[in-house]
Amino acid sequence: MPELPEVQTVINSIKKELINSKIIRCELFWKNIIYNCNNNDFIQFIENKVINDIYRKGKYIIYELNQGFMVCHLRMTGTLFITKDKRNKNHIQACFTIKSSPNIYLSFKDIRKFGGFYYFEDIRNLYKKIGTDPFDKIFTESWLLKNIKKQQRMIKHLLLDQKFICGLGNIYVDESLWSSMIHPETLSHNINRKKIKALYKSIIIILEDSIKHNGTTIKDFEFNQFDNMKTGTYKNRLKVYNRDKRKCKRCFNIIIKIRVASRGTHICLSCQKK
């Protein structure tokens, strides 16, 4: 599932082609693809607009247009790629023509159809719904200390909450908690300062390292099939995620998989004590 590093990798691979391009045409192939308005209105909002910039906040990809903002969320299986040929690819749910003669398209592929787009006239309407991005200036050690202590929630649940920190998902929460030796079911206000500091460092280091390696490519999110996409190799550097029944890289005990916050959760019980 695309999380912050995978979203950044997608942006890095399409940005150059899109900046200063006009969305000449928008075709939508799935009725529920637009989250906050109907498909025809969305097309009216974005067609013939120029893309001034493209960046992300958490897992949201933001296209800054000369008027308004087009926003994309990849959810579980979505991906975006630049192509010269919009035909004969399965699961294409949207196609944006960004150059003509010869044609260049931005395609949105999504097998499970959970992903989609928003249009915002004012981007603050998105920002007020989500929390702090780990690369925002305000995300500091003291911010994390203060805000983790404020709540009494299972730490995994809290870290997955996009209204708290936006960008982390199941993979990087499991990795960060293993790295900082915190059991995912620990109530947030009970975690000591030393471990919260370790958690802060883990989150930043793991995300930076994953971005450097173009993210994690697993089953559901194989975007290496397109010319302009790099294969994420962070999969080879994962310490716990998807490594149940294998040995912990720190203590050599067996990693197990449990359920926390209704999510598959990978832990080393010897490293991550309650």
Place this chain on the structure above:
DNA sequence: AGGCGTTCCTGGGGGC
């Protein structure tokens, strides 16, 4: 306040 179940979807895996 915080946790949990449901919904949206489809490919793939397990069981028989």
Place this chain on the structure above:
DNA sequence: TGCCCCCAGGAACGCC
């Protein structure tokens, strides 16, 4: 080989 069932999960929402 084939068929059916069930499951994974990000985010929104309702309920307790």
